[in-house]
Amino acid sequence: MVKIATWNVNSVKARLPNLLAWLGDAAPDVVLLQEIKCVDDAFPRMEIEDLGYNLAVHGQKTYNGVAILSKGPLDDIRRGLPEGDGDDHARYIEAVASFGDLVLRVASIYLPNGNPVDADPVGSAPFSDKYRFKLAWMDRLRRHAQATLALEEPTVFGGDYNVIPTADDVYAPDAWREDALFRLESREKFRAIIHLGLTDAYRALHPDETRAYTFWDYQAGAWQRDNGLRIDHLLLSPQAADLLTACDIDKAPRGREKASDHTPIWCELQRP
């Protein structure tokens, strides 16, 4: 059995005590981190390696940054999505993690937020640069996922997608209709990725669960009111979906002191 988790930590340095405690408690075999907010050289390698993890890091100063932690060896590490001309955001890293006869391709994804949606009053573009960047990035992710699926390997595309897939995945859908996380364009492009043949691991195993969130804003008492969003996802290739035995959201880290605004979601894959 291999346990794979994804967590947007909102700065790996600010979150280090919480991250180390959670790694000990949850004992995931693979962890996909987003928003590490530091360059590769500033990543707290020793502390995490001491817990038995191999590392692949794609860092950036101040913003973004993604990483993969794995108790099995990591090979074929790829940083950045294809077609990256002019894209200096560290939002994608992929590697092959091996656990005996179970060899998994895993990707840590930090999809652009896209807000604000509206363009500046001056200029003719229908949307802001940020929203158009998000939508274009989703097209690139879809094309790369399509190419990766052609390998017919067990693959997990995990991370902070910054997309609320359906009205059941947000506490107040009507208040979020015009937000970049819930607008039709974002949801359509997310559906197009799913329709390549990927399985949303959480929804596959919990089709009717409501108030199943992975993010609660720091503001306005969102955590205390359970005003959350489900925006962190584990999308599985058919070969990985065939091995899926469990998936859940671990809400405990969100309730701790110095919490990230996101909480981990994990799944288990097991050879039959």
Next chain:
DNA sequence: ATGGTAGCACGGCTA
């Protein structure tokens, strides 16, 4: 309530 909180880095951006 054009607010509220957090991180980085020390002013303003990102979320």
